[in-house]
Amino acid sequence: xxxxFAFDLAHLLAGSLVLVSMLMLYQDxxxxxLNIYALHALVLALSVACQAYIQxxxxxxxxxxxALIFKAIVIPTALHRIVRRLGIHREIExxxxxxxxxxxxxxxxxxxxxVMLPIAAEAHPLAREDLAFALSVLLLGLLTMITRRNAVSQxxxxxxxxxxxxxxxxxxxGMPLVVEISVAFSILIAFIVIGVFLFRIRERFDTVDxxxxxxxxxxxR
Amino acid sequence: xxxxxxxxxxAAQMGLVLGLAPLLTGFVRKIKARLLRxxxxxxxxxYRDLLRLMRKEVVLADTASWLFRVVxxxxxxxxxxxxxxxxxxxxxxxxSWTADLIAITALLGSARFFxxxxxxxxxxxxxxxxxxxxxxxxxxxxxAMLLTVFTIALVAGSTQLSTVATFMASTNVGxxxxxxxxxxxxxxxxxxxxxxxxxDNPSTHLELTMVHEAMLLEYSGRHLAMIELASMLKLxxxxxxxxxxxxxxxxxxxxxxxxHYAFGAVAYLAKIGLCALFLAAFETLIAxxxxxxxxxxxxxxxxxxxxxxxxxxxxxxx
Numbered sequence: 001x002x003x004x005f006a007f008d009l010a011h012l013l014a015g016s017l018v019l020v021s022m023l024m025l026y027q028d029x030x031x032x033x034l035n036i037y038a039l040h041a042l043v044l045a046l047s048v049a050c051q052a053y054i055q056x057x058x059x060x061x062x063x064x065x066x067a068l069i070f071k072a073i074v075i076p077t078a079l080h081r082i083v084r085r086l087g088i089h090r091e092i093e094x095x096x097x098x099x100x101x102x103x104x105x106x107x108x109x110x111x112x113x114x115v116m117l118p119i120a121a122e123a124h125p126l127a128r129e130d131l132a133f134a135l136s137v138l139l140l141g142l143l144t145m146i147t148r149r150n151a152v153s154q155x156x157x158x159x160x161x162x163x164x165x166x167x168x169x170x171x172x173x174g175m176p177l178v179v180e181i182s183v184a185f186s187i188l189i190a191f192i193v194i195g196v197f198l199f200r201i202r203e204r205f206d207t208v209d210x211x212x213x214x215x216x217x218x219x220x221r
Numbered sequence: 222x223x224x225x226x227x228x229x230x231x232a233a234q235m236g237l238v239l240g241l242a243p244l245l246t247g248f249v250r251k252i253k254a255r256l257l258r259x260x261x262x263x264x265x266x267x268y269r270d271l272l273r274l275m276r277k278e279v280v281l282a283d284t285a286s287w288l289f290r291v292v293x294x295x296x297x298x299x300x301x302x303x304x305x306x307x308x309x310x311x312x313x314x315x316x317s318w319t320a321d322l323i324a325i326t327a328l329l330g331s332a333r334f335f336x337x338x339x340x341x342x343x344x345x346x347x348x349x350x351x352x353x354x355x356x357x358x359x360x361x362x363x364x365a366m367l368l369t370v371f372t373i374a375l376v377a378g379s380t381q382l383s384t385v386a387t388f389m390a391s392t393n394v395g396x397x398x399x400x401x402x403x404x405x406x407x408x409x410x411x412x413x414x415x416x417x418x419x420x421d422n423p424s425t426h427l428e429l430t431m432v433h434e435a436m437l438l439e440y441s442g443r444h445l446a447m448i449e450l451a452s453m454l455k456l457x458x459x460x461x462x463x464x465x466x467x468x469x470x471x472x473x474x475x476x477x478x479x480x481h482y483a484f485g486a487v488a489y490l491a492k493i494g495l496c497a498l499f500l501a502a503f504e505t506l507i508a509x510x511x512x513x514x515x516x517x518x519x520x521x522x523x524x525x526x527x528x529x530x531x532x533x534x535x536x537x538x539x
Binding site: 005009011012016019026098099102128129 | 395396397398399401402516517520521524525527528531532534535
């Protein structure tokens with residue numbers, strides 16, 4: 001199995017997903033971040049479709065289609081519109097510098113490999129590697145969320161985290177389609193709710209910088 | 222017979238890189254000029270420049286020490302050695318067993334170290350700025366280079382360039398994301414090391430942001446010619462390195478006939494020409510970045526190298 005073309009392709013796509021997650025950490029402009037997110041979802045869709053081909057599981061094609069339509073087209077377009085309507089200034093204020101964030105990201109990728117490879121030692125190499133990549137995408141999504149102050153980029157971090165979950169689920173074989181669809185829709189609903197919140201935050205504080213919320217709460221740090 | 226033949230091919234390689242380097246620089250300049258709809262100087266202009274510099278008198282500063290006079294030859298020698306070790310038209314040449322990727326990095330590193338020292342030797346402020354910036358870039362580019370080398374070595378099972386090239390030409394390489402990342406990282410490092418566009422502007426003198434040129438301001442005559450030739454060789458060297466590792470098509474095997482060598486040479490010229498086209502197009506399209514953005518750029522190369530090494534372990538297991 002190892003060394004065949006299909007395996008290499010799956011490895012390539014899953015690895016690219018990690019790479020795009022790293023790129024997301026690197027961006028310091030909101031528009032670029034949204035475009036990278038669309039790319040992330042596109043790579044995810046390709047990766048899932050590849051898994052569907054390898055595992056010969058037709059329902060995974062539906063998962064891929066959901067990823068392609070909702071995550072790569074609908075959500076980025078909606079986020080672009082939100083950014084334009086809110087008129088948010090395009091720079092992202094990161095909490096720490098890019099270099100430190102990248103180093104932390106590398107550490108997380110290394111961590112997820114060190115954790116995942118021994119645990120899934122008996123598993124099929126493809127599943128094992130998918131799980132390791134999925135865990136790193138998930139952790140990188142979390143890192144994106146905590147290193148940004150801007151609410152929109154936090155949403156993007158959250159969405160990329162969910163992409164990691166989908167990757168893990170398709171690699172592990174046998175996630176029922178019902179679960180997949182319900183996860184996709186709950187993400188969509190979460191997105192709508194967060195969108196409404198964004199407008200509320202903006203209305204009240206004139207900014208989407210979440211440190212304004214801390215100030216409002218009265219926490220002086 | 223055997224010894225003379227291998228000596229001859231090795232000598233041909235050394236002569237080839239030395240003769241080709243100014244032509245490559247002229248070619249890149251010509252394409253850049255054409256892309257900007259200028260006529261541009263002829264392809265042979267770098268040779269004429271070098272000849273002119275060779276004939277000129279050397280003007281030395283009063284404060285210059287012996288180091289200042291020795292460094293141009295040191296740099297040229299180190300770069301030429303590296304350039305003639307990298308497989309260009311044939312692999313397994315006489316000295317190819319010394320063509321270790323780590324040794325290559327070390328030789329280039331020592332050339333840069335002496336250049337930075339020479340920049341500070343005379344004691345002008347410009348030279349000092351140039352040296353400090355060069356060292357800042359180097360401190361990020363060298364780890365990135367080493368990580369890329371490790372990735373390639375882990376995939377191919379050897380740090381020796383001939384073996385790597387043989388492995389890359391075989392069919393059991395497959396699609397590997399680590400190699401793709403290593404290629405991108407190597408290109409970014411090559412741009413930074415050769416002071417090409419996003420990091421430094423190769424076509425200006427006397428600009429506040431210059432890095433490479435600032436260290437050479439005090440040089441003149443044959444010393445300057447040596448340094449210029451060394452930097453031309455360095456450009457050719459990085460392109461040959463990328464071609465040898467990532468485009469190993471048509472490279473002749475050990476001790477094969479003259480016709481194989483000829484075919485290898487034609488393939489090599491085509492590969493270098495392709496690289497030069499890409500470089501010229503890229504430089505025309507992109508703007509120079511601020512000096513303080515360079516660490517971000519090279520940090521990305523470092524990150525890519527690290528990621529490539531990490532991803533390699535996933536497919537192999539710990």
